[in-house]
Amino acid sequence: xxxNISYSEEVKTALSxxxxxxxxxxxxxxxxxxxxxxxxMARNVENIIRQEGATPATIAILEGEIKIGLTDEELVLxxxxxNVKKVSRRDIPVVLARKLYGATTxxxxxxxxxxxxxxxxxxxxxxxxxxxxxTTMDVSADLEELAETPVTVIxxxxxxxxxxxxxxxxxxxxxxxxxxxxxxxxxxFYTRKSGIPLQLFSDDPHELAQILKSKxxxxxxxxxxxxxxxxxxxxxxxxxxxxxxxxxxKEADRLGISGKDVTPFLLSEIVKQTEGKSLxxxxxxxxxxxxxxxxxxxxxxAL
Numbered sequence: 001x002x003x004n005i006s007y008s009e010e011v012k013t014a015l016s017x018x019x020x021x022x023x024x025x026x027x028x029x030x031x032x033x034x035x036x037x038x039x040x041m042a043r044n045v046e047n048i049i050r051q052e053g054a055t056p057a058t059i060a061i062l063e064g065e066i067k068i069g070l071t072d073e074e075l076v077l078x079x080x081x082x083n084v085k086k087v088s089r090r091d092i093p094v095v096l097a098r099k100l101y102g103a104t105t106x107x108x109x110x111x112x113x114x115x116x117x118x119x120x121x122x123x124x125x126x127x128x129x130x131x132x133x134x135t136t137m138d139v140s141a142d143l144e145e146l147a148e149t150p151v152t153v154i155x156x157x158x159x160x161x162x163x164x165x166x167x168x169x170x171x172x173x174x175x176x177x178x179x180x181x182x183x184x185x186x187x188x189f190y191t192r193k194s195g196i197p198l199q200l201f202s203d204d205p206h207e208l209a210q211i212l213k214s215k216x217x218x219x220x221x222x223x224x225x226x227x228x229x230x231x232x233x234x235x236x237x238x239x240x241x242x243x244x245x246x247x248x249x250k251e252a253d254r255l256g257i258s259g260k261d262v263t264p265f266l267l268s269e270i271v272k273q274t275e276g277k278s279l280x281x282x283x284x285x286x287x288x289x290x291x292x293x294x295x296x297x298x299x300x301x302a303l
Contacts, residue, residue: 002115004096008069014055015117020297022049022290023068023113023121023151026060029075030084030103031264032124033279038079041283043072045122045290052294059112061087064099068116078103086260088141106153107145110223114149119212119300121151122293124286125189126225127263128158128167131249138262139170145223147174152212152224154293156285157187157194161245161266164194171225177215178225179208181292187229190236190281198227205292209299228292234284236277244273 007015014021024045029038046056057069060078067074078084078101087095087102089111095102104112106126113121127140140162146153158167168186171178180186180201188194202208212224229235248269257265271279 004064005066005068005112005116007116008057008067008071010055011057011069011116018301020054020294020301021057021118021120022054022293022297023109023116023118024049024056024058024290025106025109025121025123026058026070026078026103027086027105028124028286029058029060029078030081031086032267032282035079037279037283039076041286042075042079045286048287048290049122049294052291052298054294054297057113057116057118059104059109059116061092061095061100061102061104063101064096066096066112066115068112068118077101086264088260089145090141105142107141110145110149110151110153113151119150119152120154120293120297122154122286122289124282124289125155125157125159126153128162128164129170130262131161131163133163133166136258138259143167143170143174143176146171146176146225147222149223150216150221152226152296154226154228154289154296156189156230156289157227158189159263159267160189160191160241161249161263161270164188164196168196174222176222176225177211178227179211181208181226181228183227183229187227188238189285190230190241190278191238192229192232192235193238205295206299208296209303212296212300213303226292226296228289230281230285231288234281236274236281240274241270241278244270244278247273
C-alpha cells in the first residue's frame with residue numbers, strides 16, 4: 001500500500017481477490033450538484049456498480065489522505081462540507097501536505113486510481129478544449145492525463161460546453177484511443193449526437209475489455225476513452241441546449257469568471273436556465289456509464 005493512500009475494506013478486499021473495481025470521481029459530489037441530490041446520486045451510482053457485479057471506489061482526499069472508497073459518512077461530508085477544494089493534478093501535493101479536504105476531478109481521479117491499481121473509471125463527461133481557446137489557451141488537464149495515465153475512462157463524451165472538434169483533435173494528437181459504444185458519432189453529453197464522426201467503435205463490452213488487454217500487452221502509454229451516449233429518453237433537444245450553453249458562456253464572460261471556476265459555473269447556469277432538466281440528464285447519463293463501466297470491468301477480470 002502506498003503512503004498517503006488508504007482503502008475502504010470493500011475495495012481492499014476486491015483488489016486483493018482480483019475482482020472488478022470501478023473508480024468514481026468526487027468533484028461531481030462537492031461541486032457538481034446541490035445537497036441532498038448529490039448524496040443520493042453518489043449512493044445510487046455505487047449501488048448500480050454493485051448490482052452489476054463490480055465494486056465501486058469513490059475517490060477523494062480527506063484531511064491529507066487519498067481515500068480509495070468512501071464510507072457513507074464520508075460521502076455526506078463531501079456533499080455538505082463548505083471548504084472542499086477542487087483537486088486536479090497540480091493541486092494534489094498541496095492538499096495532501098496541508099491536510100485539507102479535496103474532491104478529485106477526472107485528471108486527479110485517474111492518477112489516484114492508477115496508483116491504487118484500479119483500471120476503470122466512470123464519470124459524466126471529461127474536460128477538454130474550451131471555446132475561445134485561441135485567446136485563453138484553456139485546455140483541461142483531463143486530456144493530458146488521458147495521454148499519460150493507464151486508466152480506461154467511460155463517459156458520455158466531453159462536456160457540451162466545450163469546443164468538441166478541437167477536443168477530438170487534441171486527443172488524436174496525443175494518441176488517445178477514443179471508442180464509441182454502440183455509436184459511430186461522438187456523443188455530446190446532454191445529447192446523443194455531436195455531428196463529429198468516430199473512427200473506432202464497438203457494441204460489445206467484452207471486445208472493449210480485449211482492446212484494453214491488447215494495449216497493455218504492447219505496453220502503450222496512457223488511457224482509453226470509451227464514450228457512451230446518454231439514454232434516448234433523457235437526451236435533451238440539441239437546439240435548446242445549444243442556445244442555453246451560448247447564453248451561459250456570455251454570462252460567465254460578463255462576470256469575468258475564468259480558469260477552473262468556468263465549468264462549475266456554466267453547469268450551474270445551464271441547470272438554472274433549463275429549470276433542472278439538464279441536471280436530471282446529467283444524473284441519468286452517469287448511471288448509464290456506471291452500468292457500462294462495470295460490465296467492461298467484469299469482462300476484463302474474466303480474461
